[in-house]
Amino acid sequence: MLYLTSPNFRGDDVTQLQSLLSRLGFDCGRVDGIFGPLLAHAISEFQKNAGVSIDGICSTDTVAALERLSSQTGEGPGISSLRDTERFRTTGDERKLRRVVVGQFGGLSGVARLISRALRDAHEIVMLVDEPDVAAHVLAANHFQADTYIGLEAHAESECTIAFYAVPGFSSAGGELLSNAIADALRAVLPQLTVNCVGMRLPILRETRMPAVMCSLGPFDVITQHGPEVAEAIAAALALD
Template sequence: MPSASDLPTSMLMGRSGAGRPLHLGDTDELVPVLRALLIRAGVLAPGQPSAEESRFDKVLDSAVRAFQQDRGLVADGVVGPQTALALDGARWHLGDRTLLLTAGHWMRGDDVAALQERMVVLGLHAGPVDGIFGPATESSLRELQRGLGLPPDGICGRPTFTALGSLGRSVSGGDAWALRSRGSVAMAGVSLAGKTVVLDPGSDRTPGALGVTEADVTYDVALRLAERLTAVGARVRLSHRPDEDISTEDRVALAESEGADLVISLITERHANPVASGVATFYWGGGRVGQHSEVGQRLAVLLQREIVARTGLLDDRSHPCSYDPVRLTRMPAVILALGYLTNTGDAEHLGDADFRALIAESMLFAVQRLYLAENDAETGTLKLSDVQAFARQR
């Protein structure tokens, strides 16, 4: 098997990003690269090369789905941009390469996440374990190096790896990022006045059942929620106009530049089986210490509960995931899937203006409940007058 540095993963990422994902049945020169990456990730057993090495077979499909399931991605067996990016990160183990802050293109990978997790456990890293070697990670690394008696150069090379390996695994600290996030919400007060919310509606204009499109539904719900939030003093910013789309990176940059308190992405779902229906929410969560948005999870659960209780939509529950819109966003962020446009019942509901207004109102109550104590308001009991009263408690 080629070494991690020899794998031409940029070609795989370029292909998937160009709208030509790999999937079951494909015969392609990049399939062997995909196979090697899955072996490197530990979800595919090494085997002898064969004449079918360049064919995306059922064994490979199962391995891709297992990898996606493990990484919190949609387990559809399709190697698109998100899966390709995750595979690229999974090829790096801590110690494979020197880690340092690079201008213009920050290093990413499982090795960075492993280093971040180790520093979180030691109580030295207060940022999320996102697998991205940015300024916060470099600052934490310098602190670690000072504690280890090494030159604090912010470069994680062999001396740092050796010193880390000598530390007992029993040394432990806490998840400073989770504590800080909880504390920020607790200290923010119950009023929504003055809080900044970025709303990010989906932009797909492919008609579903009854001709309903994601862009029409999500943008309308976003506008209705923005009106309600603004009425109680919140500051709202939409990520884009209805006739445009922006990249995930630009969405994240917008949220950072606005100093957002919360980010809510609105999407709709599709499925080959028209029976699939219901509302679901997603927040950032992974398997490592510090790889979890605690406030994002609470907001996702509150949105899920309020919408299900007030609209009667099928409850598809809240789920951890590693999708970039929630993984890369530093403030609490959730993805809200409003329903399946391929389901006639969901499409009929989402195509109704009064129903979309009910969703927006449910979301307002969920956002308000985020800033209340755990037992201050039961699901489905808040009224608009309650939110207005809280808004006056600045």
């Protein structure tokens, strides 16, 4: 049984519930595995439509109704995925007002500043967060009401990993689009790099309320030596030039 409480329930059961409701057209916000007020409201709306006792609690009867209706409707991206994609694909004048948070966790302060400068030159509203605390990044991005979050960290591995939020049954469509765009841009300017895109459930990707990616960049010496090219590639991935 799942219901709204403080602190909020968290976990894969909540993620699965959010995914099912989203695919059925009930808006529970971002699929993040956190049982918040939007999810409780979506459950009540579903119960009202399914003829189940309306209490905002995911009980056995509610689960049975969800599974029955889900089996009839098939798979689909869901409201959350569609919204995520739309937020990343804004165009025209609206795009010039996009709010972007660039987060730096260690070793890439120079690259983060170059990215921030390139985005500001492209008339974006940019916040730079330069500290190792994940909670500070989440708080800043959500309070700033960012449209996109780009996290950076250096590592000693011989490859780059661009992560977007994904759990079984759901992935951030906007985050995946941005991840692939950054990977393609990095490969174009530095062909010697090995760049992989991967879905992960990192806290920074789960807790932020916008399309987000976490860029773990290496090898460190190559990334720092080519800092301007790396920054230009990441900025270009947002199609802001």
